[in-house]
Amino acid sequence: MKPEDFASLRVDGARLMNDIHSTSEWGKGERWGDAETEVGMSRLSLSDTDKQARDWFHETTTALGCKVHVDAMGNQFAVRPGLDNEAPPTYAGSHLDTQPTGGRYDGILGVTAAVEMLRVLNDNWVETAYPVGVVNWTNEEGARFPMSMTASGVWSGDIPLEKAHNLKSVIPANDTATMRTELERIGYLGDVPCSWEATRMAAHFELHIEQGPILEAENRRVGVVQGVQSYKWFTVTVRGRDAHTGATSFQHRADALLTASKMILASHKVATQHGALASTGILNLKPGSTNTVPGFVQFSLDIRAPENETVEATEAACKSAFSALAAGQDVMDIQTGCAPSSRQCTVDWRTDFVSPATHFHDDCISCVQAAAQDLCGSSGGEADAEVKGRDIGSWGKLMTSGAGHDTVYANKRCPASMIFVPCRDGVSHNPSEYSSPEQCADGANVLLGAVVRYDRLRGERGRERGS
Amino acid sequence: MKPEDFASLRVDGARLMNDIHSTSEWGKGERWGDAETEVGMSRLSLSDTDKQARDWFHETTTALGCKVHVDAMGNQFAVRPGLDNEAPPTYAGSHLDTQPTGGRYDGILGVTAAVEMLRVLNDNWVETAYPVGVVNWTNEEGARFPMSMTASGVWSGDIPLEKAHNLKSVIPANDTATMRTELERIGYLGDVPCSWEATRMAAHFELHIEQGPILEAENRRVGVVQGVQSYKWFTVTVRGRDAHTGATSFQHRADALLTASKMILASHKVATQHGALASTGILNLKPGSTNTVPGFVQFSLDIRAPENETVEATEAACKSAFSALAAGQDVMDIQTGCAPSSRQCTVDWRTDFVSPATHFHDDCISCVQAAAQDLCGSSGGEADAEVKGRDIGSWGKLMTSGAGHDTVYANKRCPASMIFVPCRDGVSHNPSEYSSPEQCADGANVLLGAVVRYDRLRGERGRERGS
Known part of the structure; x- marks a missing residue:
């Protein structure tokens, strides 16, 4: 025709x-x-x-x-x-x-x-x-x-x-x-x-x-x-220390959820800077009690961008930012105004899935x-x-x-x-x-x-x- | 004697x-x-x-x-x-x-x-x-x-x-x-x-x-x-909108978990300013899938201070900050660097327990x-x-x-x-x-x-x- x-x-x-x-x-x-x-x-x-x-x-x-x-x-x-x-x-x-x-x-x-x-x-x-x-x-x-x-x-x-x-x-x-x-x-x-x-x-x-x-x-x-889009899926594990919410001052805490919250925010900021997407759809914590500061948080991280290089760069920047946040450092203005803590958290990454562009x-x-x-x-x-x-x-x-x-x-x-x-x-x-x-x-x-x-x-x- | x-x-x-x-x-x-x-x-x-x-x-x-x-x-x-x-x-x-x-x-x-x-x-x-x-x-x-x-x-x-x-x-x-x-x-x-x-x-x-x-x-x-200490326990519910992590740009999201993360950070900052403690020990979200932006998050908030007035002031400041964050406003430097979103979340508070000083x-x-x-x-x-x-x-x-x-x-x-x-x-x-x-x-x-x-x-x- x-x-x-x-x-x-x-x-x-x-x-x-x-x-x-x-x-x-x-x-x-x-x-x-x-x-x-x-x-x-x-x-x-x-x-x-x-x-x-x-x-x-x-x-x-x-x-x-x-x-x-x-x-x-x-x-x-x-x-x-x-x-x-x-x-x-x-x-x-x-x-x-x-x-x-x-x-x-x-x-x-x-x-x-x-x-x-x-x-x-x-x-x-x-x-x-x-x-x-x-x-x-x-x-x-x-x-x-x-x-x-x-x-x-x-x-x-x-x-x-x-x-x-x-x-x-x-x-x-x-x-x-x-x-x-x-x-x-x-x-x-x-x-x-x-x-x-x-x-x-x-x-x-x-x-x-x-x-x-x-x-x-x-x-x-x-x-x-x-x-x-290219995308990678990760599981991020943050380990701090369980503590009583009433008996433990901010400076004596290693609060895994506060740290994870900073990381989620940081991933969003990093992705915005790189023209990528970063999303957390799953978050689990332990022990899970109103009056206990969680010592353990695990969350999913889904990073996407049209090009593989952008995903890699976003991943690298998130890893760097998360490590600094776990160590209690001031990153991307995320800690401004927060009480400093003398205890640190640790962070581990597991790569679950890689789908190239x-x-x-x-x-x-x-x-x-x-x-x-x-x-x-x-x-x-x-x-x-x-x-x-x-x-x-x-x-x-x-x-x-x-x-x-x-x-x-x-x-x-x-x-x-x-x-x-x-x-x-x-x-x-x-x-x-x-x-x-x-x-x-x-x-x-x-x-x-x-x-x-x-x-x-x-x-x-x-x-x-x-x- | x-x-x-x-x-x-x-x-x-x-x-x-x-x-x-x-x-x-x-x-x-x-x-x-x-x-x-x-x-x-x-x-x-x-x-x-x-x-x-x-x-x-x-x-x-x-x-x-x-x-x-x-x-x-x-x-x-x-x-x-x-x-x-x-x-x-x-x-x-x-x-x-x-x-x-x-x-x-x-x-x-x-x-x-x-x-x-x-x-x-x-x-x-x-x-x-x-x-x-x-x-x-x-x-x-x-x-x-x-x-x-x-x-x-x-x-x-x-x-x-x-x-x-x-x-x-x-x-x-x-x-x-x-x-x-x-x-x-x-x-x-x-x-x-x-x-x-x-x-x-x-x-x-x-x-x-x-x-x-x-x-x-x-x-x-x-x-x-x-x-x-005086303390009050709350359950905070953030409602946004479920969305595909790959198909939804930041500006089209109403990300309940990102918003809840900002709130957790804000509660910490507010409490620090007031000489109080604010802690989140429980957090649940829906639907809970790596590639879905969560449209629903519920978390506990435990606010404590030696005096009732401090707890009340911290609660009021958190309520104000949380409302602004749900509405997508820049509060306490928490959104700096984040992509703005055209969609808003809603936030609801439930008071679960009050224990005066x-x-x-x-x-x-x-x-x-x-x-x-x-x-x-x-x-x-x-x-x-x-x-x-x-x-x-x-x-x-x-x-x-x-x-x-x-x-x-x-x-x-x-x-x-x-x-x-x-x-x-x-x-x-x-x-x-x-x-x-x-x-x-x-x-x-x-x-x-x-x-x-x-x-x-x-x-x-x-x-x-x-x-």
């Missing part, structure tokens, strides 16, 4: 929303509002309701003329033929599993929008140069089997198959299933090896809700995702940006979007994802990019997670536009190489 | 240590060292081992010529007659129950030293002007029945008898006993009403380990306790100080101790107890004071709690000296009134 035809391809927003809400009948979660669809999701990976959603995916894409196969991790691949079916398909997809108290958009939007893409291609009798595929990745959330993006990680070769198969369910406690036994039980242990060599991809595009507040706050319709492929990013420009630029009255910093016109933004996605693993084996749409208040992993029908349709239109553009790009490159 | 005879009255340190360690056979706890006596205590109130200690108290004091009675809360009162037995006794005492992981000195030293006092009076054929009593208060720790200083509180009229009788055991979980059923079971539900009117006291002296590090750090032998009686304080001066001034080579600030010579210190004691309730119905001796590293409520034999003997000598001085003071006053 020609570039001038791209603009005529538009998704059916009502049909998309129908897919989202009808498939959300399988695995309904907590109700959060009065409307019929104001109910969250609890569709754990490889559960009975996940099987129902998988069956829907299989039947729907088969009915749309796709050939569907399942691999050894239960990943479902539906392929709509193109003119040259020897070459690998251009894929769109995401995941259909949810958090135990999740919503209707995280993952689900990406798969249903990809299915809607197939419908639009069929409705418009579009012949693509190469096959177009839709993928439903298994256990992206890692909520039931505790490893995020498990099956795309096996596909890319980063996670050993056996390790993934042997992952044990963590919800509920008396569920002794493993991924393999559950794949067998629900009939989704496929006979195709789970690998990028067995199921080849020419490219991978994923539409996802932002899971953050930026697009909504800046009133932008589309995020063009350039990559995923992911940079998506320029070709895929360009296709997403062009599709978004086509959609928003024309309807928004801006024919040629100007890129200022990370802003694209008034409607879009170049973004670095803060969260991990299946596209991180896909990007290791093929060109890839993602599309973000706003979600209300930046809320996700919560029943009340919400993107409007217009926002969902925006995302689906950009996904569709990016895939057909990438297909055309492949065709042009093929011709160039052929000439 | 005459003032010049006071110095000849000295306790037998070995006998005292024998009482401490032999009675500690009942309710032995965790071993913490290699020596025979390096074992902690676990003698919960009204347990079988507490009954053994009570039986020892009864038999020993009876054998020393005391008349012993037990009241409706199981408080044991042993009275050695004086010349005038119509007037109430001058009491010394403390408690024999311990924490579940307690030591051999908290409470136990106060009772055994008072029993040793009876022995010294007998050995020296001392006739006091008025009776001298020894009291063992029930359930001071509040560890098994969850209310500290229960039985002295009933005696003083501050805690209703029925409320105390109905307190349910909290250790272990399957123990359904109440104080009343346990008093009956071990035979210590006395027939004397538990009240200051039924068991009158002319004064109450209590020897106790400091439970703090000051005396040891300043190398002082005796603390002359002038009163007990206790001021002991000048007569009792003077008797303690004179007895300590007599002991330490002479042996330390300082005949006339100079009082500088709160320091008495090089050997002693005027102190305000940070922890509550039975003497707080006793002081409501009669003149009272306390004596502190150093404990190693300020540790208590721990098996390794330790005061040396010399330190124990020092305290017992001051207790003895204070009681005989107070008896003499009563006699002089009686004569003055009689003249």
